[in-house]
Amino acid sequence: xxxxxxxxxxxxxxxxxxxxxxxxxxxxxxxxxxxxxxxxxxxxxxxxxxxxxxxxxxxxxxxxxxxxxxxxxxxxxxxxxxxxxxxxxxxxxxxxxxxxxxxxxxxxxxxxxxxxxxxxxxxxxxxxxxxxxxxxxxxxxxxxxxxxxxxxxxxxxxxxxxxxxxxxxxxxxxxxxxxxxxxxxxxxxxxxxxxxxxxxxxxxxxxxxxxxxxxxxxxxxxxxxxxxxxxxxxxxxxxxxxxxxxxxxxxxxxxxxxxxxxxxxxxxxxxxxxxxxx
Numbered sequence: 001x002x003x004x005x006x007x008x009x010x011x012x013x014x015x016x017x018x019x020x021x022x023x024x025x026x027x028x029x030x031x032x033x034x035x036x037x038x039x040x041x042x043x044x045x046x047x048x049x050x051x052x053x054x055x056x057x058x059x060x061x062x063x064x065x066x067x068x069x070x071x072x073x074x075x076x077x078x079x080x081x082x083x084x085x086x087x088x089x090x091x092x093x094x095x096x097x098x099x100x101x102x103x104x105x106x107x108x109x110x111x112x113x114x115x116x117x118x119x120x121x122x123x124x125x126x127x128x129x130x131x132x133x134x135x136x137x138x139x140x141x142x143x144x145x146x147x148x149x150x151x152x153x154x155x156x157x158x159x160x161x162x163x164x165x166x167x168x169x170x171x172x173x174x175x176x177x178x179x180x181x182x183x184x185x186x187x188x189x190x191x192x193x194x195x196x197x198x199x200x201x202x203x204x205x206x207x208x209x210x211x212x213x214x215x216x217x218x219x220x221x222x223x224x225x226x227x228x229x230x231x232x233x234x235x236x237x238x239x240x241x242x243x244x245x246x247x248x249x250x251x252x253x254x255x256x257x258x259x260x261x262x263x264x265x266x267x268x269x270x271x272x273x274x275x276x277x278x
Contacts, residue, residue, distance in 0.1 A: 063248045071245035072252070084234040085253065091147065091219045091230065092212075095154025099211060102155075103162035104204060108196060110163070111170020128160040133221055140226070150222035150230070157218030158211035165210070169203025170196065202269065209265040216258050 045065045051057050052064035059067065075081035110117050136153060143149045173196065181195050197204075223232025231250050238247035 059244075060242070061244060063244045067245045068248045068252055071249040075246065075249055081234070081250070081253065084229060084231045084250070087229040088216075088219050088223070088231045088254075091150050091154055091222070092215050095151050095158060095215050095219070096212065098151075098155050099158040099162060099215070100208070103159050103207075103211075104166055107163045107166025107204075107207075108170055108192060108200065111167040111173075111200075112196070117167065117171075124160065124163060128164060132156045132218065136222070136225055145226045150219065150226055153222040154215045154218045157221075158215040161210035161214060162204070162207035165203045165207030166200060169200035172203075173199055205265060205269045209262055209269070212261050212265060213258060216254065216261075220254065 048057075049065050052059050052062070057064075063071075110120055132153065135156060139149050139152055139156075143152060177195050177199055181191050186195065219230065220232035220235075223230035224236055231254055235247045235250040235254075238244070238250065
């Protein structure tokens with residue numbers, strides 16, 4: 001005579017006597033990347049501060065975290081940093097907006113039309129390999145040293161990663177999507193809007209994340225050479241005046257902005273493309 005297994009709803013947990021895991025340990029395990037990343041940054045900052053206190057580094061050249069924090073408070077309270085920060089944000093914002101409008105449709109078309117892809121692949125590889133800073137004299141000669149040149153350099157820096165990633169996403173499209181679109185007699189516009197773009201979105205967002213990093217670098221480089229404002233010009237001026245505390249504070253602001261923007265795009269990737277991460 002066989003005995004039916006007990007209902008799991010009424011089974012007794014044999015681990016009832018074991019102590020429960022604290023909530024902070026559960027949170028730390030689920031956010032291990034943030035915890036370890038913060039810990040690594042804290043170790044570097046503490047080591048930097050200790051070497052400054054021990055006199056192993058010259059604080060007039062390298063500054064230290066405490067002096068940088070004081071400079072940050074002074075710059076924000078006096079409003080001195082808001083102008084350069086706004087100028088850089090405007091350049092990166094306009095540059096990325098134009099890059100998105102141009103690069104995504106172009107990448108979708110190049111990925112779908114094989115003849116255009118074969119024609120443009122060598123040119124795109126060359127433009128992506130050659131440092132965009134080398135084209136700065138040409139840009140200055142054509143457009144001057146105004147804001148247009150700085151925005152154009154941002155576009156030049158950010159365009160190639162987005163085009164390459166979008167094209168790669170189209171070229172690696174699942175063939176089943178094409179078969180379903182043909183079976184449903186989807187038109188060209190419907191195919192691009194409802195099939196191709198959503199399927200390529202993981203590649204597009206990865207390209208956007210890479211483009212934002214290069215756009216920030218392009219904006220800072222443009223401000224170094226075209227000296228009209230922005231965080232790059234602020235850091236260069238502070239360094240020329242041997243105000244290393246303010247210069248390092250400006251560099252810290254740029255680093256935080258880059259981390260925040262890339263994190264936001266990474267969160268967008270997880271939220272909008274969770275179906276592709278399985």
